[in-house]
Amino acid sequence: MTHAETRAIRAFQERFGELPSLRARAPGRVNLIGEHTDYNEGFVLPIAINRAIWVAARPRRDRQARLIAADFGEEAGFSLDELRPGGLRGWAAYPAGVAWALEQAGFRLPGLDAAVAGDVPIGSGLSSSAALEVAFAIAWVALGGHTVPRLELARLCQRAENEFVGVRCGIMDQMAALFSQRGHALLIDCRSLETRLIPIPEEVVVLVADSGVRRELAASGYNERRAQCEEAVRRLQGRYPGIRALRDLSPAQLEAAREELPELIYRRARHVVTENERVLQAVAALERGDLITFGKLLNASHESLQLDYEVSAPELDTLVEAARSVPGVYGARLTGAGFGGSILAVVQREAVPAASDVITHRYEDRFGRRPALFAVEPDEGATVHLQ
Ligand code: GLA
Numbered sequence: 001m002t003h004a005e006t007r008a009i010r011a012f013q014e015r016f017g018e019l020p021s022l023r024a025r026a027p028g029r030v031n032l033i034g035e036h037t038d039y040n041e042g043f044v045l046p047i048a049i050n051r052a053i054w055v056a057a058r059p060r061r062d063r064q065a066r067l068i069a070a071d072f073g074e075e076a077g078f079s080l081d082e083l084r085p086g087g088l089r090g091w092a093a094y095p096a097g098v099a100w101a102l103e104q105a106g107f108r109l110p111g112l113d114a115a116v117a118g119d120v121p122i123g124s125g126l127s128s129s130a131a132l133e134v135a136f137a138i139a140w141v142a143l144g145g146h147t148v149p150r151l152e153l154a155r156l157c158q159r160a161e162n163e164f165v166g167v168r169c170g171i172m173d174q175m176a177a178l179f180s181q182r183g184h185a186l187l188i189d190c191r192s193l194e195t196r197l198i199p200i201p202e203e204v205v206v207l208v209a210d211s212g213v214r215r216e217l218a219a220s221g222y223n224e225r226r227a228q229c230e231e232a233v234r235r236l237q238g239r240y241p242g243i244r245a246l247r248d249l250s251p252a253q254l255e256a257a258r259e260e261l262p263e264l265i266y267r268r269a270r271h272v273v274t275e276n277e278r279v280l281q282a283v284a285a286l287e288r289g290d291l292i293t294f295g296k297l298l299n300a301s302h303e304s305l306q307l308d309y310e311v312s313a314p315e316l317d318t319l320v321e322a323a324r325s326v327p328g329v330y331g332a333r334l335t336g337a338g339f340g341g342s343i344l345a346v347v348q349r350e351a352v353p354a355a356s357d358v359i360t361h362r363y364e365d366r367f368g369r370r371p372a373l374f375a376v377e378p379d380e381g382a383t384v385h386l387q
Contacts, residue, residue, distance in 0.1 A: 125336025
């Protein structure tokens with residue numbers, strides 16, 4: 001039994017006096033490549049990681065939810081009959097939003113008692129919030145005796161975050177938490193929501209370095225980027241009437257229309273259209289075992305996020321540069337929304353100790369503190385365990 005699972009069960013037992021009737025696990029994710037493309041209906045390539053949120057729960061006869069956050073010693077509660085978008089703040093807004101979205105879709109839910117614990121660092125760009133949503137979604141669906149297809153669950157969790165919590169996230173994180181398989185990355189077409197599993201070669205390690213930077217700005221910066229992408233589409237529809245999202249545009253088409261866009265909007269769009277191409281090239285490289293090309297595409301993704309999309313930070317750039325300076329590191333880039341959070345490096349197994357050492361010391365020299373470093377394994381998506 002993993003640690004977080006044990007913590008959730010113990011907290012449940014202490015608070016509610018018996019064992020939970022069910023446990024649900026939903027993993028965090030590291031996005032290998034395809035950043036800020038999901039809400040442009042493009043391509044992404046995340047892996048679910050062997051770090052997860054666990055929910056231990058039992059149903060109630062009434063419509064109350066009592067929730068314990070074992071890792072913070074906090075308790076929250078709400079009634080399923082009084083849920084309203086924007087009406088709750090803090091971590092409980094995620095489970096409440098999920099319950100709200102499920103009921104809006106016609107799935108009547110029972111109240112529940114639950115304890116949550118996890119080892120996905122919060123606010124580090126590894127999707128602890130999607131993991132929290134998905135863990136509660138599958139727990140609640142099971143307790144309610146419903147069967148909901150995973151694709152619908154992904155959409156409902158996204159809706160919970162968009163409309164109830166108020167963050168305009170795309171669908172990558174929820175899809176990764178639900179559809180991933182051990183040893184594989186998940187290629188997602190964020191328009192059709194078709195997925196394809198891409199095996200990750202045994203000899204590589206995905207190393208994560210968390211800068212520890214948490215920016216309040218992140219949500220507003222994220223929503224601003226989304227609006228800029230929408231503006232690019234609006235302005236380009238005169239010339240290309242068929243386009244619905246930046247997904248529909250090739251780099252050549254964007255170049256041909258460059259004059260029609262303000263410089264900033266052009267650069268935002270250039271990131272997205274080139275990133276979509278990089279994802280498909282990265283998948284092809286992985287499939288032919290060409291890790292050198294795969295790593296270069298990761299590096300190019302970071303440059304594009306740094307210079308065109310402007311969502312990097314000096315801390316992330318330092319981590320990325322340090323990682324790349326080590327022989328045996330194929331490539332490195334920021335992962336997740338950016339502004340702070342984590343980078344990933346794709347590293348030859350033998351080079352992991354050297355890479356860890358160099359990344360830690362370079363970062364410490366410049367910023368006076370150490371990044372949190374850990375290797376992750378591509379893991380399977382969410383699971384429910386009945387007692
Ligand atoms: C966050 C969002 C995702 C995605 C990434 C950027 O993780 O939740 O939907 O947009 O940022 O790629």
